[in-house]
Amino acid sequence: MVSHHQSFRLPQNSPPHSPEPEPDLTIPTLEEAIIQVAEASVQKVKSLAKNSEVSDDPKSVRTHWNRVISWMTSESYRLKSISEQVRNGYIRDAEERLQERLAREAKARRLEEERLAKEAEEEARRLEEERLAKEAELLRIKEAEAKAQADAEAQAAAEAEAQQALTQGESSSAIPMILHALKEIKQDQKEIKQDQNELRARMDKQDALNENIQNMFAMLLQRLPQPPNP
Numbered sequence: 001m002v003s004h005h006q007s008f009r010l011p012q013n014s015p016p017h018s019p020e021p022e023p024d025l026t027i028p029t030l031e032e033a034i035i036q037v038a039e040a041s042v043q044k045v046k047s048l049a050k051n052s053e054v055s056d057d058p059k060s061v062r063t064h065w066n067r068v069i070s071w072m073t074s075e076s077y078r079l080k081s082i083s084e085q086v087r088n089g090y091i092r093d094a095e096e097r098l099q100e101r102l103a104r105e106a107k108a109r110r111l112e113e114e115r116l117a118k119e120a121e122e123e124a125r126r127l128e129e130e131r132l133a134k135e136a137e138l139l140r141i142k143e144a145e146a147k148a149q150a151d152a153e154a155q156a157a158a159e160a161e162a163q164q165a166l167t168q169g170e171s172s173s174a175i176p177m178i179l180h181a182l183k184e185i186k187q188d189q190k191e192i193k194q195d196q197n198e199l200r201a202r203m204d205k206q207d208a209l210n211e212n213i214q215n216m217f218a219m220l221l222q223r224l225p226q227p228p229n230p
Contacts (some may be wrong), residue, residue: 037075129208134203141199148192155185 045068 137199137203142194148189151185
């Protein structure tokens with residue numbers, strides 16, 4: 001007689017118990033869910049048609065139909081939920097893309113404004129430096145003209161004195177010195193006049209260059225795209 005308290009022992013070489021697979025918690029996409037529902041619906045309709053052919057019990061067939069309808073209703077709600085998630089995700093992504101685009105445009109406008117402000121500041125500084133340089137050139141020209149006028153007056157006085165000495169018949173040794181001084185004065189006047197012409201030509205060239213640069217800068221500002229309205 002076998003005792004009821006005999007212990008049950010597992011075989012020594014029994015394979016280890018394998019853990020149950022974890023359920024797949026990933027949410028399918030809307031396209032995947034539609035395909036799954038369509039395939040499952042085909043299988044259920046086939047099963048329903050098969051059971052209807054082999055079963056003579058109308059109640060059993062009706063129960064099967066109700067289960068299929070209930071399942072399809074549940075799946076339709078599930079598809080609706082996935083569709084709403086897709087729509088909400090699309091709206092959220094669109095809002096994020098819009099915010100990123102607005103941030104990029106704002107940054108681009110800020111950088112463009114900073115660049116234009118820097119160019120305007122550099123242009124103003126360059127014009128100020130050119131104005132000061134032009135004033136210095138004008139001052140040098142005025143000083144050269146004043147010197148030329150003084151030299152001309154000195155030359156006129158020396159010529160008058162020399163002419164008076166020649167008229168009176170004097171043979172003073174001062175006459176050669178006066179003539180030499182007149183020669184040097186004429187040479188200085190020639191050099192001063194040449195310097196004045198060079199200064200005026202250089203200033204005219206600089207004025208033309210400044211005008212061209214200002215015109216190009218104005219054309220550049222006109223070609224820049226207008227910032228979009230906020």
